[in-house]
Amino acid sequence: MTDWLLIIAALTLVSVAAALWRVASGPTTVDRMMGAQLVGTSGVAILILLAPTSRSGWAALDVAVVLALLAAFASIAFVKAVSRDGRGDPEEDA
Amino acid sequence: MTGLETSTIFAYCGAALIGIGIYGFLVRRHMIRRLIAFNVIGSGVFLLFGATGARQPDLGVDPVPQALIITGLVVALAATALVVALTVRYAHLTKRATLREDLPDEQGGS
Amino acid sequence: MSLAALFTVVFTSAGLFFFIAGAVGMIRFPDMHSRLHALTKADNLGLGLIVIGVMPQVDRPVTALKLVFIWALALVASAVTAQLLARSAAPPDLCEDG
């Protein structure tokens, strides 16, 4: 089972590489953020897959919790930064 | 350290990250880019540290490097925050986020 | 192969499928909004299936609870960011450095 989970984790990692391509090529900053978002979620998935295989046991799941909690924050900081006055949010500008 | 264990792979990965970070630190002019490079070097050092502490898989990871890495991460974050603030203030004053290349004193007087 | 193992194999494979589909969509889809759609698919379904797939392997009930919690957290976070990113009228690039 450990091997199977590692295989799935490795293949998820391959899909991360695809998402990274989007981060690199843009063309808009929103596209880059979306790529980053997908990498973050894939990271959470990989951590979940690794948790049963890890030496430290299910403690790895706590890392997934933190990543899932904070993954959205960069996107939020970003949308605020590009809002009209730099400190609002896109829904105000709409 | 040689072979194909987790610890060896990440130790050499750390060495590579250090090299990449140094290149960025030397070539980049924008302070934010330099800070990213600084953090890449830092993470390379930490990864190397952690990986060399994980050489004996049956013992687990050496807790001393782990604790020191956590300390180091916080120190790096603190340094980054201070330099970010300096850069933002500098840009307010000069509309620049890069240092001037010339050193007036070295040519004599100012 | 035990039933639990089979369950894990089936569901994690399905989860992986959605991640790969999402990544392919990210690359292939022509415009930003359809790419965003691909992203949310991977986020919601891919992660959900993997969570379900790993479920039979847990050691304690509390771990299972944690898994569901992670999924819920990721679901909410991805919905919020997708919404905000879609509305955000960002300039193409903030600035460049040589």
Add this chain to the structure above:
Amino acid sequence: MIGPAFDLLLALIVIAVALAATLGRDNFGAVVFFIVYGSLLAVAWTRLGAVDVALAEAAIGAGLTGLLLVGALARLSRLEVFSPKPPGAGARALCALTAASVAAVVAYALTGLDPDGGGLTETVAADLDRSGVQNPVTAVLLNFRGYDTLLESIVLLVVLVGVWSLAQDRHWGGAPGLAQHARPDGVLATFARALPPIGLLIGVYVVWVGTSEPGGAFQGATILAAVWLLAAMAGLTDAPSVTRRSVRVIVIAGPALFLAIGTVGALAGTFLALPPDHAKRLIQVIEAGLTISIAATLALLVLGFPQRAPP
């Protein structure tokens, strides 16, 4: 076999991301790559079995540093800063050569290491039951090498003083950063209202389990700081003025408490000694104090120096 393959793939992706973060021409792309880099490193730390570090990396590398850099870059681009010409090809080649030789020398140093070097793992394990906690990393951080941790918490304080002192004189007494706002019934505000209780729960949990399992004050405090910043970004709460006495007491409370406990030990004979019978309780008290102060300090650091005149 699968394990090393996974590690190798991960290491290559990490290196590719690091390259993209340093080589790419686009500044914003570099910051996004750096955030991604943090989450990938968290996975690498988990693979190594260093879950405490993975937690710190996820919270600091992927979380707070990202917030800090995205915010800074946005502010800079609004100022339309001047961009200099990149260095010439010759200079770049020289830099690449320097960087590659340092990396090669470090790699060479690694080849000479004893493959069985266990470090201090066994030494720590031998004294673990006198430390008051079961998590060896926490034992090192708060007991065996508590002095490092004390100094480190004060390093954060020194940086906070430094950041605040960058304000213009006329803004002294104002609140850090700029006032944030969002549509009150919008997605962002709703999210920012819903998340803090959950974030508080996770943050406190990470601190709490730190005595026996991976986690601790720094990781927990980073999470708390991030969650508070979310509320601030949604305009739900605002930073207090830098001259407010209560804010200043909060940022020094944790380090001061730690120092006070250490001083009591010094007066009894040994600086920073935690008697084994009371060590657990004392460590919990110190961690609670540090968590509050560090969370406040980190959040204030991300907001930056005062940019508003005092009311």
Add this chain to the structure above:
Amino acid sequence: MTTLGLAPVFLIIVPLTAAFLAVVAPWPRVLVIGAVPLMLALTVALVMSVWRDGPISIAIGGWQAPLGIELAAGGLAASFLATTTVVMTIIVLVALPAFGNRHGETRTGWAFWPLAFMMWAALNAVFLSGDLFNIYVAIEFLTLATLALVALEGKAGTIEAAMRYAIFALFGSLAYLLGVVLLYAAHGTLDLDLLAAATKGDSASLVGAALITAGLAAKTALFPFHAWLPPAHAGAPAPASAMLSALVPKASFFVLVQFWFVVMPEAAGPLFVQLIGVLGAAAILYGSLLAIRQTRLKRLIAYSTVAQIGYLFLVFPLAGGDSAAQPWSAGAWTGAMLQAIAHALAKGAMFLAAGLVVEAAGHDRLSAVHGLARTMPITAFTFALSSVTLMGLPPSGGFVAKYLMLTSAFASGQIVWALVILTGGLLAAAYLFRVLAPTFLRSAKARADIGAVRQALPLTLAATSILLGLLSAQPFEFLQIGRPQAATGGLQ
């Protein structure tokens, strides 16, 4: 444990407590009156204890190395601690009027005090630490406090100076940290004494040592890493300049000496020590020549620091490597350490005096010193006394220091270093006379009146640097307490 045994840890606890209080409330007067006498008493206790009972070692938390962190203080550390106490005492007293918050709290009036006390604590922490990683944390602590002080004036120039310093300092800390990591990976300990006992011929130790040296050299502003120093030291407010120039570079230099004379003396090959010597010599000559060309008072003094730091590094060819086993090594080593102390006292005095001159004249062009001998005779005398030490004229501490190094250079047959020392003294005379000679000119009218007490404070520092030369026997003897006897074989 006796009260004397508590002195080292309280030398860290007291300034930290003062820093915490300074963050909360802007009452520097109370803090200075409370902390300074305590620090003086603790320093006296520490010096007496080392003098009577030899080197002190304290295991923090009761955890012995390699598990815990040990503090250690021999003659060298105690001398540097005492120098720090003397210099910091005068600096905080001089700074009180300028940063006194007399009309309510101001930005600089608030920020200066936590930073000053934290810097004091950080310096003491570096000098006492016996653990490589703990030194890293303490040096980062010091660096970040320094960075904040450099930027304190808030002008574009000073912030740029801080950023330039940050680039060198950040690079230096990472290089040092990587070196520490490699040493730990190879030997499983961070304790200086335990590392000294380990055998270190492996690649990781050697690469680690090189990285540690590069990192610390960047932080000490050794040529060619010196470019950040003059704008940073000259741009800060005068009391901060005094701390930065007099004390901060000594911390990283101290660690470098600990490392090469305690931890890895056997690795100091002839090529290495000569290379460091060449860089030190380059710093002396280049720094002096640039000092001669400066037109601003504080810049001139800052470039003098670049030059004076160069002398410190001559300790490597004169007392390290092959020389370590030779009879002249004790003289050369002690000379370099006395130079560090004498320079701290004289440079502290000079920057504080320059601050008063700038305050009186309203600008910091060299013409500010015109007529100083009549308008501010005490300050003019301070300049004169510190110049005597910086030039290395008898009977100053600088003279004893340079004399000891000079005789070792002759004894070892390394005439080149002797020539460098002598040339450096002549060049120092050239740039310092640019400050001293115009003090007898007819003056422009001073804008502000500086009280005699404020002028007398820097004078005490300058006078102490002279006293160091008059009493040279005791300092010499004291520095030998716990001096690493590198000559125990294993030398290349």
